[in-house]
Amino acid sequence: MASIAERVHQIIEKELGVNPEQITPTASFIEDLGADSLDTVELVMAFEEEFGMEISDEDAEKLTNVQAVVEYLKAATSES
């Protein structure tokens, strides 16, 4: 099974149509990866689908870059 980071990267690549090299830990979805506000909502939905969980709006707001997502999901999945 691919690591959390690998799965997150794949989702970002598919949803935002960006190249793998662009997906660095500090890459911001909106500022660096060309996402708008609707894209980020759909991105969070894709993470929810993939990891079988619900992400609250409050938490989703903090997921602004790649690293934030990976760390959030690591913490969330290790708790289950």
Next chain:
Amino acid sequence: MDRRVVITGIGLVSPVGIGREATWQSLLAGRSGIGRITAFDTEGYPSRLGAEVLDFDPGDVLDAKERKKTDRYAQFALVAAEEAMAQAGLLAAPPDGERMGVIIGSGIGGMLTFEEEHRALVERGPRRVSPFFIPKMIGDIAAGLVSMRYGLRGPNFGVVSACATGAHALADAALQIRAGRADLMLAGGAEATISPMALAGFGNMKALSTRNDDPGQACRPFDAERDGFVMGEGAGVLVLEDYDHAKARGATVIAELLGAGLTADAHHITAPDPEGRGAIAAMRRALLEGGVAPEAIGYVNAHGTSTPYNDKVETAALKVAFGAHARRLRISSTKSMTGHLLGAAGGLEAGITALVLERGEIPPTVNYAHPDRDCDLDYTPNRAVKQAVELAISTSLGFGGHNVVLLLGRAPGAR
């Protein structure tokens, strides 16, 4: 002094060809785009036929990310708009965005998106409906997307009038130019509604041909054995332009949009007025607006859906509006090959009519084999005809009793 409106670009995506020339060559050759629907399993549906745009690839017009966010109907509109812009020379020399607008309509809009997202809602709950659902599905988004692509800031909206949509879009776009609100307009219609819901709905209305075992013969406008229309998909988008503006920039003029007749049947939600009074009035108003006598018309691109009612009523209307001259008209229903593109039909068929005027060749009504007593005019049966045409009309009659007749003429100077 009244502004004259000309056509300087035509973009077509149709079941008989992706692109204007591919479509035109297929029509002249009598090639049909009608077959058994392949997009989904049609087992159990009364009609299993459709005219699909097979192997559609938006290519460079939309990248992978944009495609995900764009319903098929809008993708068709964007590809057609690009071809029209290219032909008009507006990609090589972009226009003043403030002086160009977009009116692209759709009869139903993003039905495919609607069905997909509805499934997500029902199967996985409200939190799984895409945030892009609304902007993908609404019937005006094609006009918005086209304006975004070319930076067009003039009048911008969609129109909705069922099978008359594309024609209404063109009539309205011409108005914007005549009013001086724009010098250029992209206008037409786009439709992509070959979907389970639409097929079931139209099928249960008994509006569709059920000749499932012989798809190539199913759409037979004006023929005595016609039994309903076949759903098509695609887009027809034209560049309309103020004639002086076109001359000043050296644009090639394909044809002129001389007038439009807009009426309502005020009769029934789907059936046409049996006496065709709305259609007759629309024909007369179009001729009046263009200052043209009925006897001057050479070609009619009929609505010709292949339903028992439409073809009979439309024939009767032509006889009243044109009198004895009706027998000298060359009429054809290109729906016999393309199927019924619904909201896109008016755009596609205006484009085809403009090509008839430009090229002096008339596409046939195919599958014409059994004369019908009520349909006894010249429908250009089965074979294309070479004939110079000066003036032509295109008729579009929509569910709800919406009628539009567009009057087109050869390019000024060529007439």
